[in-house]
Amino acid sequence: MTDYGEEQRNELEALESIYPDSFTVLSEIPASFTITMTSDPGEDDETVQTTLKFTYVEKYPDEPPLYEIFSQENLEDSDVTSILALLEQQAEENQGMVMIFTLVTAVQEKLNEIVDQIKNRREEEKRRKEKEAEEAEKVQFHGTPVTIESFLSWKANFEIEMSELRRKRQKEEDMSGKNKLTGKKLFETDHNLDTSDIKFLEEAGNNVEVDESLFQDMDDLELDEDDPDFDPVGLGSDED
Structure with missing residues (x-):
């Protein structure tokens, strides 16, 4: 008959001597402990680390121990999954024998x-x-x-842009044409324009200069003195 307790105690003593700095007992009944392992330095001296927790079941090693990742550093979720799968595989392969050292060694290599x-x-x-x-x-x-396909798409967008540009230009031209007023519209808009010339003459007064050369040839004109409308000095005739 297998003495499970004896085999478990012997393995615990061996593990403590193999891993003196990383082996920690958590409880004696049931026997539970942790072992911490660190990878060899990688690029830029980077390392990964994990602490495994083991707990003996009553019939260990005929039945595998309970195990879990107690803590970890620099491991991704996929790495944790891989380590747990590795522990399961090794536990099945070594069932019936004390296996903690084998499991820890496999994880260290991982x-x-x-x-x-x-x-x-x-x-x-x-x-x-x-x-x-x-x-x-x-x-x-x-x-x-x-x-x-890309050319047809570009062409369709280009035609839309050009159509929009032409529409904007036509709108600007229409607005520009509306702002240009004809002479008639100017008079309709500003009624002071029809009296502006008169006001100018009134304000000029005697300051208006007359070009006398325009009248030097008056004697050469054939004027009909018998014409009732003849009025050489512009005085007109008074009617009673």
Whole structure:
């Protein structure tokens, strides 16, 4: 008959000596403890870390222990999922034997892989951004290839814009024409225009200069003195 308690105590003593700085007992009944592991340094000395919590069940090691990720640093959700899947696989493969050291070793190797994957992900992201920059530069210098669909779309938009531009210009011309008043409209708008010349003469008074040369040839004109309307000095005749 298997003495489960004895096997569990022996494993605990071995684990404490193997991991003196990272092994912590949480409880004795049931036996529960944590082991912290850190990856080897990666690029820029970056590391990932996780602390696993194990709890013995009554019939361990014939039945697998309870396990969970107690804490973690620099791990993504996908990394946590991968570690839990790895623990499940290793527990099934080593059932019937004490397995904590085996499980911890497998997770330690997984952490080192994750550090390498982080480096690869960063390099892949860098290449992706460089490729996007190159594609953007090609579009800038070479333009976008013209297809039948893109040309027809551009042509339709262009015709709409030109139609709108013509409409605005016609509207501006119509407004400009309305603002131009004819002579008749000017008189209708400003009734003072018809008396403006008279006011000018009244204000000028005796200051109006007469060109006498215009009257020098008056003697050469053939005037009919018998004409009742003849009035050489412009005095007119008074009627009673």
